[in-house]
Amino acid sequence: MIRVRIDDKHFGEAQVLGRVHFDIAPGECVALVGPSGIGKSTVLRILAGTDEAFSGHVDRPDRMAVVFQEPTLLPWRSVLQNLTLVHPDLGTAGARAALDRVGLSGKETLFPGQLSLGQQRRLALARGFATPPDLLIMDEPFASLDPETAERMLALTESLMATTRPATLFVTHDRAEAERLADRILRLDGTPATLGDLT
Template sequence: MISVDIIAKGFGTTPILKDISFEVSKGECVAILGQSGIGKSTLLRLVAGLDQDYEGVVRRPDQMAFVFQEPTLLAWRSAIDNILIVHPEMSEPAAREMLDKVGLAEHTALFPRQMSLGQQRRLSLARAFAGRPELLLLDEPFASLDGSTAAAMIVLTRRLIRERMPSTLFVTHSTDEANALADRTLVLAGTPATVVRNEDRREKQREKAS
């Protein structure tokens, strides 16, 4: 479904990414792992089509959702309106059901400023999944959360991915997060950054089972 072939990406005269090629199949969750500042978010923006100034080709479906590091919610709209404005074709009962799936059934009328960061992240996740995306892009969606809240968010995200089966590309600098959520991990390193390791957890699990 998703095919990425980045030959080169830079900012001005500074090279950032080079020779990055991979595919993401339907329902697969792939983590992009690497140190802060290595170019993970830049790669995600290229895949999303938000930045088209690069050498290479990216093929992706039209039905796509992006969950950014910050919740990027409409502060002047209620939780349910944050979903309905983005998805005008959606009925109010369906939006309420989506909020219920992320544990916000009792908070539909709250505004983002009245919510904790964890609740805002849940709302962002609900908004993304509400459109039933074929491709889901997650840019460090658990950053700045305490350990227990982040763990609960990972469990919730994994459940929604398994239920809706989008192809998922997930950026993180945490090996634990990658292991908890992803089927496969691509490790970026170097200057400019490239994929130095491709780890498939499913293959390791099959090897252990045998």
């Protein structure tokens, strides 16, 4: 069970989160929705362990994968190397299989800059799922895509999640995406005095 217990989060003097408490069961997908600037990505960073300056605690597994809105790829490495450097145990054959699952077979020697945004997002998904994670964190992974590409990405993500069943926190501003992928939807909102209250 993944447990998030955020009691307070400040950036300097500004409070950005109040009480945010929730759990994610193994295999469950939880969508976190809310208006822009309310603190959704801050919750994500705290869960991922990249922001530890908060009051509270988080229980998370060691084996995690994070898929960001902007694909965090190594531009000077090939598509294949972007997988094998992060997952050295995969080997070339395993990396090729992971690329095939996301429709990037034949793109192994290209560099990220030679891929479309949709292909870069697929590569980021391949990297996230190459070694099945216990916890998957996705931050607006379908934003800025045209409707046809977004639909293909949603279908691909559904398929990968159904196969691996990680516990998932999915941050989105799109209610339809949340309803399609998530088992449960949490809304983050608040007032100026208690920003981001959620229980």
